[in-house]
Amino acid sequence: MQVRNPLVMDCGIFTASYEDDMAILFHPAARLKVLFILIVLAAFPLVANPYYVGLANLVGIAVIGALGLNILTGFTGQISIGQGAFMAVGAYTTGILMAKLGLSFWLALPAAGIVAAMVGAVFGIPSLRLKGLYLAIATLAAQVIIEFIIIHWVGLTNGPAGIVLPAPVLFGYSLESDTAFYYLILALCLAAVVFALNLFRTRPGRALMAVRDRDLAAAVAGINLFRYKLTAFALASFYAGISGALWGAYMRVISPEHFTIAVSILYLAMIIIGGLGSVMGSIYGACFMTLLPIILREAADGISPFFPQIGNTILALQEAVFGLIIIIFLIFEPEGLAKLWKNVKDYFKLWPFSY
Amino acid sequence: MDFFLQLVVSGLVVGSVYALVALGFVLIYKSSDVINFAQGEFLLVGAYVSLALVAGYKVPFLPAVLLTLLGCVLLGVVVERLVLRPFIGEPVISMIMATIGLSSLMRGVIQVIWGTDTRTFPPIFPVEPVHLGGVVVSQVYLWSLGLALGLLALFTLFFKYSSTGIVMRAAADDQTAALSMGISVKRVFAITWAIAAVVAAIGGILLGNINGVNPTLASIGLKVLPVAILGGLDSVSGAIVGGFAIGLIESLAGGYLDPIVGGGVKDVTPFVVLVIVLMLRPYGLFGKEIIERV
Numbered sequence: 001m002q003v004r005n006p007l008v009m010d011c012g013i014f015t016a017s018y019e020d021d022m023a024i025l026f027h028p029a030a031r032l033k034v035l036f037i038l039i040v041l042a043a044f045p046l047v048a049n050p051y052y053v054g055l056a057n058l059v060g061i062a063v064i065g066a067l068g069l070n071i072l073t074g075f076t077g078q079i080s081i082g083q084g085a086f087m088a089v090g091a092y093t094t095g096i097l098m099a100k101l102g103l104s105f106w107l108a109l110p111a112a113g114i115v116a117a118m119v120g121a122v123f124g125i126p127s128l129r130l131k132g133l134y135l136a137i138a139t140l141a142a143q144v145i146i147e148f149i150i151i152h153w154v155g156l157t158n159g160p161a162g163i164v165l166p167a168p169v170l171f172g173y174s175l176e177s178d179t180a181f182y183y184l185i186l187a188l189c190l191a192a193v194v195f196a197l198n199l200f201r202t203r204p205g206r207a208l209m210a211v212r213d214r215d216l217a218a219a220v221a222g223i224n225l226f227r228y229k230l231t232a233f234a235l236a237s238f239y240a241g242i243s244g245a246l247w248g249a250y251m252r253v254i255s256p257e258h259f260t261i262a263v264s265i266l267y268l269a270m271i272i273i274g275g276l277g278s279v280m281g282s283i284y285g286a287c288f289m290t291l292l293p294i295i296l297r298e299a300a301d302g303i304s305p306f307f308p309q310i311g312n313t314i315l316a317l318q319e320a321v322f323g324l325i326i327i328i329f330l331i332f333e334p335e336g337l338a339k340l341w342k343n344v345k346d347y348f349k350l351w352p353f354s355y
Numbered sequence: 356m357d358f359f360l361q362l363v364v365s366g367l368v369v370g371s372v373y374a375l376v377a378l379g380f381v382l383i384y385k386s387s388d389v390i391n392f393a394q395g396e397f398l399l400v401g402a403y404v405s406l407a408l409v410a411g412y413k414v415p416f417l418p419a420v421l422l423t424l425l426g427c428v429l430l431g432v433v434v435e436r437l438v439l440r441p442f443i444g445e446p447v448i449s450m451i452m453a454t455i456g457l458s459s460l461m462r463g464v465i466q467v468i469w470g471t472d473t474r475t476f477p478p479i480f481p482v483e484p485v486h487l488g489g490v491v492v493s494q495v496y497l498w499s500l501g502l503a504l505g506l507l508a509l510f511t512l513f514f515k516y517s518s519t520g521i522v523m524r525a526a527a528d529d530q531t532a533a534l535s536m537g538i539s540v541k542r543v544f545a546i547t548w549a550i551a552a553v554v555a556a557i558g559g560i561l562l563g564n565i566n567g568v569n570p571t572l573a574s575i576g577l578k579v580l581p582v583a584i585l586g587g588l589d590s591v592s593g594a595i596v597g598g599f600a601i602g603l604i605e606s607l608a609g610g611y612l613d614p615i616v617g618g619g620v621k622d623v624t625p626f627v628v629l630v631i632v633l634m635l636r637p638y639g640l641f642g643k644e645i646i647e648r649v
Contacts, residue, residue, distance in 0.1 A: 079448050079451060126630075126633050126634060126637075129634075129637050130637055132447040133390050134637055136447075137584060137633070138630065140577065141581075141629045142630075144626040145626055145627065145630070152619060265455055268452060269452070269455075272448075276448070316465075316466030316467045318463070319459050319460075320460050320467065322460075323455075323456040323458065323459030324456070324460050326452060326456030326459070327457060327460065330449050330453050334449060
């Protein structure tokens with residue numbers, strides 16, 4: 001089938017099998033589009049300035065963390081203000097295994113995910129009795145307690161001094177450069193996105209959404225609430241653990257101040273601005289919130305000749321803008337960037353017959 | 356023994372401030388089912404504005420405090436109108452995130468205006484400490500304890516006997532029923548937020564006098580959450596009991612455990628208590644238990 005007019009997307013498509021019907025890339029144009037995006041992503045570090053490759057790495061790490069939180073909060077409806085702490089668990093697992101025990105990164109990475117998943121499941125236990133606000137506060141307690149343990153268990157974590165990690169090695173080739181790390185992050189990001197996209201087409205994924213929409217009704221329909229809530233916590237923490245492990249291996253140094261409550265709130269902001277309960281939204285949100293401070297800083301540098309005082313207040317201004325953006329999105333577009341983008345696409349799809 | 360008494364006294368004093376700030380949480384939760392994650396920033400605003408008036412504009416202390424409280428009433432009403440009202444009837448997470456966003460916005464604006472250095476109040480309370488049977492207490496502590504207790508009593512009476520207080524309780528109990536009785540729930544919300552801002556500001560002024568003012572003071576907003584939960588999120592007396600209890604536990608744990616684990620116990624104890632409370636009695640000591648049936 002050929003797409004004759006790129007603005008008229010869904011006309012003239014018909015399917016002859018159930019598999020075709022259920023395909024994620026339903027439309028041939030969508031397949032082309034994804035192929036194009038993949039090629040751009042793969043070629044990006046070859047043409048871009050290393051600084052931008054570094055930024056892309058940070059975005060990729062954030063995408064994995066945000067996806068995890070979105071599975072828990074957006075799809076399962078369990079609010080968590082502890083994603084930063086679960087990332088810390090992943091990062092510290094990697095750090096301890098690599099720097100203290102000398103294990104390879106390829107063993108430490110899955111270990112980080114699994115340890116974080118276990119810790120996350122433990123802190124998810126209150127979710128059976130608590131919901132909404134109370135659960136949010138319980139996860140906040142998890143954040144504070146995990147931070148405390150990291151700072152004070154000096155024998156294991158080096159306390160505030162932090163841990164320095166060696167670079168991951170692949171077939172004797174050290175992944176030190178931004179470009180090499182870029183491909184590692186890209187691969188894991190793609191795996192995380194594909195897994196999440198498919199999860200919500202399966203029975204367990206549907207069960208998670210049922211828990212979000214009305215947990216009592218879900219229980220009546222035979223869904224084991226406790227099991228699925230814990231699964232969601234474990235899964236979200238697994239993503240967080242992988243994201244934290246990548247962060248540690250990329251930055252090569254971890255310390256408690258990288259995983260404060262501000263980080264947890266940043267991730268919540270990512271999924272809210274991107275779109276709760278949307279896989280693509282997690283990606284948009286992670287890009288937006290990671291790049292926003294950098295754009296703000298560049299803007300401040302741009303106008304600093306005119307306002308020489310701005311350098312001192314830029315951090316505070318960033319914080320204010322961050323808060324303002326959250327509030328504005330919540331009031332005017334609660335479904336986030338994913339919905340905004342969909343609105344744009346819908347407009348062109350229907351144009352010029354918008355009614 | 357003296358060490359123990361010293362810890363108890365300082366625990367009670369800090370606890371009285373906690374109780375005040377927790378009262379702000381409880382008020383807002385009772386009337387609108389929202390937890391205000393920006394409570395700490397309201398506290399900061401109160402502390403900074405009064406400090407600016409006293410130190411910057413040389414206003415005498417009492418008028419400065421009154422002006423500050425007036426400003427906080429305005430701030431509470433404006434915040435309710437602009438930020439919170441659009442979320443009436445929205446899911447919990449929107450409300451939580453809105454107040455988290457608000458806290459970030461306020462903290463940013465405060466830092467743009469006042470910077471991040473610690474500022475101290477000019478000495479308002481007499482500086483020489485009082486000896487109470489072997490325990491040395493600085494006078495500012497006694498003043499804050501007395502003020503906090505007085506205000507708590509005042510609010511208890513306000514809710515029990517004043518018509519505004521009764522209207523607020525009615526709206527909290529059942530918004531629909533209150534509306535049908537001709538109560539303006541929106542007005543109640545505005546009053547609630549104004550009172551919560553005022554209460555937080557008083558806490559901020561007291562704490563500012565004790566420790567000096569800098570943006571990290573806002574972290575007390577999160578620290579007081581366990582207080583509100585322990586007492587029960589919708590119970591005024593719970594906030595008071597919870598405040599003193601957490602203040603005491605924290606002070607004792609800090610005093611005796613800090614040398615063993617190397618500091619910081621004070622910051623984490625309230626949250627450990629919180630987890631235990633949530634596991635055993637999610638609705639707190641005095642909170643209303645919500646029962647769900649299928």
